[in-house]
């Protein structure tokens with residue numbers, strides 16, 4: 230069924246060229262103080278930017294060889310990746326590194342010039358708490374279902390999920406479930422769209438969607454759409470482009486995106502664009518950033534808005550990458 | 558990945574063109590930031606020398622202070638600060654006994670990382686345990702004084718660390734790394750200080766969490782943080798006991814101040830099973846408790862029937878009726894006879910229907926009425942709705958479609974389910 234976006238006003242369209250230019254400009258802002266303050270997100274930023282470019286149909290707008298070199302320059306002896314050279318290894322940047330290499334079809338470079346897939350898998354596996362099944366972000370940090378999802382995401386892309394105790398991790402997710410069908414950051418915590426995405430996606434990767442109360446969860450998720458078309462992350466909160474992605478992708482995973490109004494959501498995301506200079510913000514009229522840019526574009530792609538490559542809802546990567554890796 | 562650091566939330570879009578003066582100012586700030594960063598990086602490049610002695614560690618530590626004030630999101634710098642602090646902290650009596658990594662008193666991730674937080678296994682390989690090299694000739698009195706001195710020093714240092722993060726937290730209340738560092742410091746207090754002292758530090762932390770929740774009543778981090786702090790205060794490691802009554806009262810106060818605080822309602826729902834268990838509530842007490850909760854939510858719904866938070870809690874209470882043995886030991890009234898469950902549901906239907914008299918255009922009321930009707934059919938042996946109920950269901954569904962066309966796909970699926978499962982033709 231093709232989507233009907235005919236009620237979206239004509240002046241709202243996808244500013245593809247502007248977005249490509251915006252993403253290309255991100256690494257040329259070395260004379261801006263913020264560029265230096267955000268170095269701890271460099272590898273994540275590359276993943277966000279590259280994913281957006283792939284979905285926009287401009288996968289080569291950032292030079293492939295440079296991207297691979299940069300990723301490999303962030304790797305530590307233990308296999309983990311830091312956010313940039315000189316930054317400590319962390320789950321979040323390691324997952325981004327794997328996702329980037331997957332998108333660029335460059336796992337062979339990791340074998341040849343990096344520490345190899347197996348070592349990356351070992352690093353991630355070392356962060357699992359074998360008693361509870363959940364994961365930490367690094368050797369110092371707290372445990373969080375975000376890290377569990379990240380581990381499943383990267384390990385499955387690497388074909389190394391067997392390095393961790395999947396059943397224990399699944400048990401942990403089940404313990405994070407709430408009566409409203411949603412999931413919290415840890416057992417006892419309130420349902421939250423971001424955590425729901427991580428838990429539902431992890432269960433999907435583990436092949437354990439049977440544990441999800443799809444009816445209740447679908448109800449909770451669909452109630453996130455509020456007047457104006459955007460989605461919020463929790464009851465009585467404001468709408469936001471990034472939450473819109475987590476809710477929408479979770480709905481997709483449980484087969485219920487038709488429970489919200491897609492055209493109104495598409496219009497909301499389109500209104501968050503900076504039409505002139507490119508980029509997408511959390512809400513209309515706010516400052517853009519690459520984080521909301523990728524989730525806005527991914528959201529539009531999932532809504533089948535014209536002119537975009539299809540996105541995979543579990544990995545937030547191009548469908549073509551996922552089918553190349555998993556052969557489906 | 559779900560990492561919100563560095564993203565812009567709620568900042569108005571302004572012209573991205575800088576004046577030349579602004580650009581110059583940026584360049585100056587960049588220069589001084591990078592000098593600091595380069596200095597620190599050069600020092601920690603070789604971990605063997607960076608933390609080799611107190612003076613080197615102190616220098617590294619001071620650099621992290623300056624850098625983190627400029628950029629609290631710089632997680633690597635927080636890690637460096639931890640490494641330096643492990644050298645600077647005196648090896649206390651607890652640490653000297655070698656139980657500084659006692660798993661039972663440490664909720665950290667020690668299981669997977671043997672070196673975690675243990676000064677004797679610091680990653681730098683060089684640690685401050687020389688303080689432990691006391692000879693046996695020392696008399697006990699001297700040792701006691703030493704211990705007191707060590708304890709005082711440790712306490713001061715940990716407290717200084719907690720204070721260091723406060724202005725950073727006020728500026729960036731959602732910065733994950735600051736919270737994570739705080740928790741690490743707090744854990745150090747458990748492993749390095751006598752229980753009553755550590756307990757005092759964690760108690761002050763609970764006060765901080767309360768303060769954060771007064772400022773932002775639904776701050777997700779602060780609610781989770783509070784749960785974590787309470788769990789620690791309840792643990793054996795801090796000589797604690799149950800705080801479930803006090804925490805339940807806390808949700809009561811929060812709800813009284815603001816009915817639509819879903820975080821507080823949620824917390825309440827999670828505390829109730831433990832509360833009743835610890836009270837040793839019998840069947841009668843449980844039933845009375847349930848009735849009181851129902852009254853509370855009815856009163857709230859009477860003034861705010863549009864409030865989703867209230868309806869979620871209402872759904873939670875209804876689950877208590879519809880979840881039957883043997884899988885309901887965590888409900889409020891697990892042994893309630895089926896007739897009573899049915900009676901409660903019928904009463905509930907009447908109560909919620911009364912709301913329609915004042916509010917006939919609130920979707921959530923119709924949704925609840927449909928849920929309750931089907932719950933009733935299920936409890937009564939999964940019977941089909943009777944003619945009157947069918948008529949009601951059709952009418953209420955029609956109202957939902959009319960009031961909430963945004964979720965039309967959901968209502969259509971629901972309509973189909975009504976036809977297929979319950980024999981309700983459109």
Ligand SMILES: [Zn+2]
Nearest residue numbers: 469471472511
């Ligand atoms: Zn956002």
